[in-house]
Amino acid sequence: NAGVMQNPRHLVRRRGQEARLRCSPMKGHSHVYWYRQLPEEGLKFMVYLQKENIIDESGMPKERFSAEFPKEGPSILRIQQVVRGDSAAYFCASSPVNGGKQETQYFGPGTRLLVL
Amino acid sequence: GDSVTQMEGPVTLSEEAFLTINCTYTATGYPSLFWYVQYPGEGLQLLLKATKADDKGSNKGFEATYRKETTSFHLEKGSVQVSDSAVYFCASAGGTSYGKLTFGQGTILTVHP
Numbered sequence: 001n002a003g004v005m006q007n008p009r010h011l012v013r014r015r016g017q018e019a020r021l022r023c024s025p026m027k028g029h030s031h032v033y034w035y036r037q038l039p040e041e042g043l044k045f046m047v048y049l050q051k052e053n054i055i056d057e058s059g060m061p062k063e064r065f066s067a068e069f070p071k072e073g074p075s076i077l078r079i080q081q082v083v084r085g086d087s088a089a090y091f092c093a094s095s096p097v098n099g100g101k102q103e104t105q106y107f108g109p110g111t112r113l114l115v116l
Numbered sequence: 117g118d119s120v121t122q123m124e125g126p127v128t129l130s131e132e133a134f135l136t137i138n139c140t141y142t143a144t145g146y147p148s149l150f151w152y153v154q155y156p157g158e159g160l161q162l163l164l165k166a167t168k169a170d171d172k173g174s175n176k177g178f179e180a181t182y183r184k185e186t187t188s189f190h191l192e193k194g195s196v197q198v199s200d201s202a203v204y205f206c207a208s209a210g211g212t213s214y215g216k217l218t219f220g221q222g223t224i225l226t227v228h229p
Binding site: 033 | 148150152158159160161162165167205209216217218219220221222
């Protein structure tokens, strides 16, 4: 059973470009979470999605950031017009069907975004 | 809001030394508590968890006990190995009906031979 897949593992963008980060959850998992890890900081929650629904986006910056989890295909975190402050590691996690507080979240290897 | 505070690091130990990494939390209701480990260049792996007061989570020689009275979930290991060198994150999930994780800032552990 493959784990959570994220690609690309490393992404370099120039200021003003768009970044698209992809996450395929573990098989059978329908809950996806995105977290951001800024340099030398802990992980911060960004958004929680189920298939075709955004459940909680309280951690998402108000502008330039969006996320989706379509019926088919991976979850996408999209950052438009990137700035240097967006440089970070972005981690995706998935959990099984009921997604409650007792459920373990399984993390992907992360995408390390560098904005030049 | 919910928060998790870990002891400041980095922590440097010799092999076979005793390890304690302190973690305290504030949360609405009764959260679940987790320790995750992150090796260089990798994602987070669940180390152990506890879902209610007085539960003890354990794995690979690591232990942590959910202490409601002190709102703590300290990580311990009796004899560390070089391979335990990593970043350790304490996290809580609760206060809502789903499991959004709130993380501590992480503690870097380095174990020397």
